[in-house]
Amino acid sequence: MMTKESGALAGIQRQIMWNRLIAVVEEQAQTMIRTAFSTTVREAGDLSAGIFDLQGRMLAQAVTGTPGHVNSMMESVGHFLKKFPAETMQPGDHYITNDPWLGTGHLHDLTVVTPAFRNGRIVGLFANTAHVIDVGGLGMGPEGRSVFEEGIYIPIVKCFDRGVPNETFFDFIRWGSRLPVELEGDVYSLCACNDAGAKRLVQMMDEFAMDSLDPLAAFIFDSSLRATVAEIAKLKPGTYAAEISSDGYEEPVTLKAAMTILDDAIEVDFAGTSGLSQRGINVPAAYCRAYSCFGIKVVVAPEIPNNWASLAPFRMKIPEGCILNAPRPYPVSVRHVTGQLLPDLMMGCLHQVVPDRVTAEGSSCLWNPPLRGGSAVSGQARGNKAVLPDFEIVTFNSGGTGARPTLDGLDGTAFPSGVRTMPVEATENVAPVIFWKKELRPDSGGAGRTRGGFGQIMEIGTKGELEFAVNAIFDRVAHAPKGRDGGLDGGNGGVQLASGNKLRTKGFQVIPDGERLLLLLPGGGGMGDPAARDPAKVARDVRDGLVSVENARALYKVVVSADGVVDVAATAALGRDRNR
Structure with missing residues (x-):
């Protein structure tokens, strides 16, 4: 018979095991980051990792990862189990797909599922997803008119059978990609990631003398569901x-x-x-x-x-x-x-x-320009015309997030995806591109009692100033992020050449010799009346070069000198009510 004390002790132990499970999947994700070939994974963290029960239900996810990957991957494991039931899986098996309707939404995401065995019996499933740079086809961009134009379409198949690589599978992906070494390396990385999670899970189960994950899963699911329903009931x-x-x-x-x-x-x-x-x-x-x-x-x-x-x-x-x-x-x-x-x-x-829990609208969509150069863009070298070496690269960047009820928005930060901004040095190291400018974009944050985060200005060229192409996939250009509660909209994005000529916001376009790509990333919307913003904060933004003297006066009703000092008398003369 369980006493009150023993029941409390069991509850504490289950909580410890739950936290330990999160540590297991976080090590799973970090293994992928350390071993990945694609900079999208290694530098930006565009991935997810998680552990599932034998019914395909997600128990825990790594802290590292994007919601788009994690929450759609949660559905994808069930599709794997329909084709390969858990009882048919063997140690060393790894299963893979990039089917947008069975995975995480497009062909550039590879999802791998791996069974975990303890004492010869399957005890759980590990899954992960990573965004790779190239899967052939038209490349990452909006130009395709069907999914078949967008790259290699991988059904749910075994990429490893009892530890032995499926060479037919690897032949297909090697010959179907512009970056065969990177793509094959990423598949190995994803499998190694799941193996690391399985190893740590077995160690955990040995330590806690667990024969099955089912009791822990029941505790996790029951606690999570009850807590979520309780929060909904407050609304x-x-x-x-x-x-x-x-x-x-x-x-x-x-x-x-x-x-x-x-x-x-x-x-x-x-x-x-x-x-x-x-x-x-x-x-x-x-x-x-x-x-x-x-x-x-x-x-x-x-x-x-x-x-x-x-x-x-x-x-x-x-x-x-x-x-x-x-x-x-x-x-x-x-x-x-x-x-x-x-x-x-x-x-x-x-x-x-x-209303006190939500933000204003932000730039939201990643600004991750896929860049390409070489013979696929310029043709073969002829006469005195120089051509870049072939390259294909994606660099991840973000505009500003929306203002929060009590705090300003974040500058150049990816929300909701949560991926990291890629260092320019990492991109320049693997492709013949040069980032001539990457800085915060003044006056792009929407004015408000709390203002939106600032976008960025990026100027990109190539070595030798030779032509290259961008497959534009940008948004928030014609439709800026909206403010809330009287806050103003964030700054619209912009896509153009450094010389000033406008480019389309979506689609494949060539940047001519001697030109550079100029990206103006949108800022987040503001929240609340701008005239209610603390003048000291307005002055600070002016000193930092983020808000112009003109906008401080016109939008915030604060008169500030060029060196960021508030003119109290002039500000009062504008009729500004600091208490509203």
């Missing part, structure tokens, strides 16, 4: 609607949501959202669910661990034929430029319920 029931605009490709895109808060669940209906595009900005449903759930969770239940049970109360209705529910074989290569707006859309609904 005012009702239906709350919002919408957000995107630049789109052929025409602007509108995302609409009606969020219904029930006693024990939150349902979101995307009726009224724009229809499918003929280009690669469409979003598979799993990716829509991934970022929508994330946008709700960071507001409603941010402290509750992310797993199958804590996400279960968030339910989505995504109409067929809308851009958030793309069927095969619609192009989806840059689904993030649409899908990463979804947390802002969710916060637009939740702002009507818990």
Whole structure:
């Protein structure tokens, strides 16, 4: 018979095991970062890692990773189990896919699932996802008119069978990519990552004398579900609607949501959202669910661990034929430029319920220009025309985040993806490109009581100033991030040549000899009346060169000298009410 004391001790032990499980999957993710070939993984952390029970339910995820990968990968393990049931798996097996509808939304993401064995018996599954630089096809960009143009399409297959590499599989990916060494190396990295997690799991189970993960899984799922439902119950029931605009490709895109808060669940209906595009900005449903759930969770239940049970109360209705529910074989290569707006859309609904918990809109979509040069862009060298060596590279960068109720937005920070900005030195080390400028963009943060984060200015050229190409995948140019509660919009993005000629925000374009690509990354929206901002903070931003003297006066009603000193009398003469 269990006493009160023994029950409390068991609860403490389960909590310790839960925390230990998170440490296991974090080591899993760090193994991938240390061994990855693609800079997107190694430098930016565009990945996810997690452990699943034998029913394909996620128990824990690594702290390192993106919501789009983690939350859609949560669905993908079930697809693996349908093709390869757990009881058929053997030690040393590794399974892989990049199917956008069974994985995480586009062909550049590889997902690997690996069984973990203890004493000859399967005890769990490890899964991970990583964004690789190249999978052939047109390359990462919106130009494809079907998924078949976007790269190698890998069904769920074994890449290792009982520890032996599937050479037929590796032959296909080597010959299907512009970067065969990097792609093959990344597959090995993903498998090594899962092996590291499996090894640590077995050590953990030995230490705690665990024959199965099932009791721990039941504890995790029960605790997470009850805690999430309890947080939902604190919200005012009702239906709350919002919408957000995107630049789109052929025409602007509108995302609409009606969020219904029930006693024990939150349902979101995307009726009224724009229809499918003929280009690669469409979003598979799993990716829509991934970022929508994330946008709700960071507001409603941010402290509750992310797993199958804590996400279960968030339910989505995504109409067929809308851009958030793309069927095969619609192009989806840059689904993030649409899908990463979804947390802002969710916060637009939740702002009507818990306004003190949400942010203003941010730049949201990553500004990660895929750059290409060499014979594929310029043809073969002829006469005196010099041509760059062949290269294909992606560099990850971000604009500003939206203002928070009590704090300013973050500058040049990726939200909601959470990936790291890649150091320019890392990119310059692997490709013949030069970053002539990378700095914060003054006056791009939306004015407010708390202001939006600042975007960036980036000027990119090549060695020898030779022509190269960008496959533009940018947004928030025609539709700036919106402020809230009287805060002003963030600065619009811009795509152009350094000489001033405008470029399209999406699509393959050549930067001529002697020219450079100039990117103006958007800033985040502001929150609250700008005239209520502390003049000392306005003066600080002027001193830092982030807010101009003109905007300090026009937007914040603060008169500041060029060296950042507030003219109190002149400010008072503007009729500024510091208490509002």
